[in-house]
Amino acid sequence: MERITAPDGASIVLHTTGTGPGVVLVHGGGVTVDVYRRLVDRLATRFTVHAYNRRGRADAPARREPYSIEQEVEDLGAVLAHTGARDVIGHSYGGFIALRAALRLPVGRLALYDPALAIDGTPSWAYLGAVDEALREGRLARAVALVGAGVNTHSAMSRWPLWLRTAICAAFLRTPVGRGMGELLPMTMSETREVAAHDGPAAQYAGVTAQVLLACGDDAPAYFAAHIDALAQVIPGARTLRVPRARHDAIAIAPARLVDPIAEFLAAPQAAAR
Known part of the structure; x- marks a missing residue:
């Protein structure tokens, strides 16, 4: 465990496990990195996994108010710069953060599972x-x-x-x-x-130049599958993966049918940049 400094001077606690190429994990909403322990352990045999609690949770600093996605992108940028990692795994809201970050940060590979997005009016926010x-x-x-x-x-x-x-x-x-x-x-x-x-067309992410694996669970809400299909149409070289018998929380449960494709994607030779 080590502390790094965010652009606003706040202290981010970095939890690093494993050996091999570096990858940063960005967790979803309503949880801390602790729930991804099984995923981290399974990836740590091949990668150096850098995880951190997003602001307002556990050992993380307080959020700045008013809240915006920009401070999440800044924090992720600080983690990438400190570790030298260029590959990112994002789940749910962490997938939204990672995708927004990839529009302007030097991300090489991006593995997203059920990224929380609003595309063309879906899902409904009536609740x-x-x-x-x-x-x-x-x-x-x-x-x-x-x-x-x-x-x-x-x-x-x-x-x-x-x-x-x-x-x-x-x-x-x-x-x-x-x-x-x-x-x-x-x-x-x-x-x-x-x-x-940030609701809008999938084309708002057409500027992502990272290699992207867009994964969703077959037992997750259908709008996740619709969203990754839409993203795959506009992000050059993006590929999709539907994971059988997988709910929205499957990445924390870390079955081989999800972890293995992510690991293979992250370990593959880097293709030439666009």
């Missing part, structure tokens, strides 16, 4: 107002239930009565993982709004 209201009223379990249905549009549970989903979420919030996600929910919602604020 955000109700979540904000629930949080203002201190009804955390209701807020979590609303987020779950709004994000997991493919799930049968999303169509259950709200009172039942709220009761289930109340029980989930009593677990260690649930408590952590509940505490981070206000921060997660501000990140969600940042994604929504």
Whole structure:
């Protein structure tokens, strides 16, 4: 573990594991890097994995307010500059950060799993107002239930009565993982709004020159697959991967059918830049 300095002077704690070429992991919303321990361990046999908690979590510094994606890109840039790594793995909101960063930072390879994006009006953000209201009223379990249905549009549970989903979420919030996600929910919602604020055509990412692996889970919401297909049409040389029997959290579970293709992509010879 070491500390590096972000452009605004804040201290970023860098957790580095393994040997081999360097790769930086950018985690998703509502969690810390701890949930990716299995992924890090499996990649560390071939790569030096640099992970860090994004601001406002665990050993990370506080976020600057008002929040914007720009401070995330600056922090990732500081990690890349310090480590010399040029390859990035991004999951969910971490995928959004990594993709925005690749528009202006020297990223060589970019492996994204279920990147959280807004493309051409999808997904719907109609649930955000109700979540904000629930949080203002201190009804955390209701807020979590609303987020779950709004994000997991493919799930049968999303169509259950709200009172039942709220009761289930109340029980989930009593677990260690649930408590952590509940505490981070206000921060997660501000990140969600940042994604929504960047809604637009996939062509906004046409300037990405990195080699890109766009992966999604077959058991994740369908809009992730639609988004990676749209990105593959505009990012030169991008390739897609659909992972069977994989939910949105599969990258943390780290099955071989997902980790192996990512490792092979990161280990392949670097193609000539565009």
